[in-house]
Amino acid sequence: MAASTPVIITRPGERGDVLATAIEARGHPVARLAAMRLEALPETPEQRAAWLDFDHFRRVVVVSPFAAECLAEALDRFWPQLPLGIDYYAVGTATAEALHRRLGVRVHVPPTAAGEDTSEALLTLGSLRTLDDEKVLLVAGEGGRPLLAETLAGRGARVTRLALYRRRLLPPTPALAERLAAGDFRALVVSSGEILEYLARWCTGAALNQPLIVSSARLATLAGKLGFRAPVVARGATPTALATAVADACDPQEADVDQDDLEKG
CATH class of the missing domain: 3.40.50.10090 (Rossmann fold)
Structure with a gap:
């Protein structure tokens, strides 16, 4: 060739x-x-409620760089200064870099493993193993795999999943x-x-x-x-x-x- x-x-x-x-x-x-083209979705009442109560969440899990950008845009409008006491998680390094660049926060990332899907890898973190009644915000796009939400809920978390964008093929x-x-x-x-x-x-x-x-x-x-x-x-x-x-x-x-x-x- x-x-x-x-x-x-x-x-x-x-x-x-x-x-x-x-x-x-x-x-x-x-x-x-x-x-594929990624398109931000119009704000919904559920999203607005989550932004207003953002300080009630103990952990925030973000599944993609575009989700991180959408999250940052929303928080800029509602929280000039981010609340303390929230742990941030990203499924990969690019998402973590976007969160750190836009929000200036420390981000937990999955351990590196050859060929391992980042969602499964993220769930191996010790800080996500026991989530008794903790409020967790999962920021993602429309559709996608239910693994993260279902596993976190199974570990005791009260999960709010927000779809902030759609994928258009x-x-x-x-x-x-x-x-x-x-x-x-x-x-x-x-x-x-x-x-x-x-x-x-x-x-x-x-x-x-x-x-x-x-x-x-x-x-x-x-x-x-x-x-x-x-x-x-x-x-x-x-x-x-x-x-x-x-x-x-x-x-x-x-x-x-x-x-x-x-x-x-």
């Missing part, structure tokens, strides 16, 4: 920009496939749809199960045989069910982890040499 054949990435917005830069730094051109451009159909790409990088299921309809046998880079074992299992034959699980969803997995999948000989050098060292 030609060296100019791109790696297709599906991560939207600024995070996609960072991922593209990380992959390009490894020597691979990138094609951006805008498969977008079809590939004709040029990218053609690439997917022909398998004309070095690798496809997906860190969302919703996007993976959506794009599978454009992927023919040629595409299903190309490397698919995913951010968790859960997504790899889903990929197998959808017919993808070469899923590669990155060591997390960070740009560095995904770019490393791309390099390992696209340049396996170089990866073997690097590993040999590490073992010799």
Whole structure:
């Protein structure tokens, strides 16, 4: 396959920009496939009540960088100074960075584990194991997995789940749809199960045989069910982890040499 054949990435917005830069730094051109747009939802009475009573929550769990941005926008309007005594949690480092940048708060993040989904990893934190009658705010988008809310409630928390944004799926451009159909790409990088299921309809046998880079074992299992034959699980969803997995999948000989050098060292 030609060296100019791109790696297709599906991560939207600024995070996609960072991922593209990380992959390009490894020597691979990138094609951006805008498969999803995130849209903030209008404020509801339930949201307004939560913002007014924000100081009643003991813990706040945020599931994505965009959720963190939406939360910060709301709190700026209701709380010029944040109340004390609240612990903040994020499912990944990008979300934690957004919370710290926008709110200046210390954020608990899940322990790093190769190929482990960040929701499951977050739930292993000791401070989330016993939540007897504690009020917990879960900030997310519409839909999504119920794992966090159900597990926290099962541990005794009184959970308020607020959906602050919606995900809108977008079809590939004709040029990218053609690439997917022909398998004309070095690798496809997906860190969302919703996007993976959506794009599978454009992927023919040629595409299903190309490397698919995913951010968790859960997504790899889903990929197998959808017919993808070469899923590669990155060591997390960070740009560095995904770019490393791309390099390992696209340049396996170089990866073997690097590993040999590490073992010799």
